[in-house]
Amino acid sequence: MEAKHWRYYYEKMLKEAPLVIYYPTCGGGEECLYVCPNKDRVWEMVPMKVTLFGFKEEVRMRPFMAHPENCARCFLCMEACPTGALKPSSDPPKHPYLDLFVNTIKLFFKKRYGWRWVLRKEHIEKFKKNNNLT
Known part of the structure; x- marks a missing residue:
C-alpha cells in the first residue's frame, strides 16, 4: 500500500478531531499514545510520507487520531508531547518550528513530562523504530 503524504492526515484531523498534529515536528516517540487513557480506541500508528x-x-510511522469520537478530551497527550506538534484543532500551530524550539527548552522545566520522560527507554526505542533508525 502506498503511504499518503502527512498533509492528508493533518487535514483530516483538522476537520474531524479535537486535536491536530503538525507531523514535520512530530518525533514519533509515541509519548502521546503512552499517556492516553483510550489509546487503543482512539489512536492508530500509520505510515506516512513525512520529514x-x-x-x-521518508515513509515514517506517526500517530493518527482514527476515532476522534472516542477521545475523552483530557488533553494529557498534548501535555506529554515533547515537541509541541500536538495542538487543539481550534488553534493549530502557526509557527511549528518556533513551537518545536520553545517546547524543547520547556522540557527541562516540565515536572510531569520533562526531559527524563522523553528519554525513557520505551520512547527512545519507539522513536528509532518509527523513524527507521534501527
Whole structure:
C-alpha cells in the first residue's frame, strides 16, 4: 500500500478531531499514545510520507487520531508531547518550528513530562523504530 503524504492526515484531523498534529515536528516517540487513557480506541500508528524535524522526507510511522469520537478530551497527550506538534484543532500551530524550539527548552522545566520522560527507554526505542533508525 502506498503511504499518503502527512498533509492528508493533518487535514483530516483538522476537520474531524479535537486535536491536530503538525507531523514535520512530530518525533514519533509515541509519548502521546503512552499517556492516553483510550489509546487503543482512539489512536492508530500509520505510515506516512513525512520529514523528521524538517529533514529528509521518508515513509515514517506517526500517530493518527482514527476515532476522534472516542477521545475523552483530557488533553494529557498534548501535555506529554515533547515537541509541541500536538495542538487543539481550534488553534493549530502557526509557527511549528518556533513551537518545536520553545517546547524543547520547556522540557527541562516540565515536572510531569520533562526531559527524563522523553528519554525513557520505551520512547527512545519507539522513536528509532518509527523513524527507521534501527
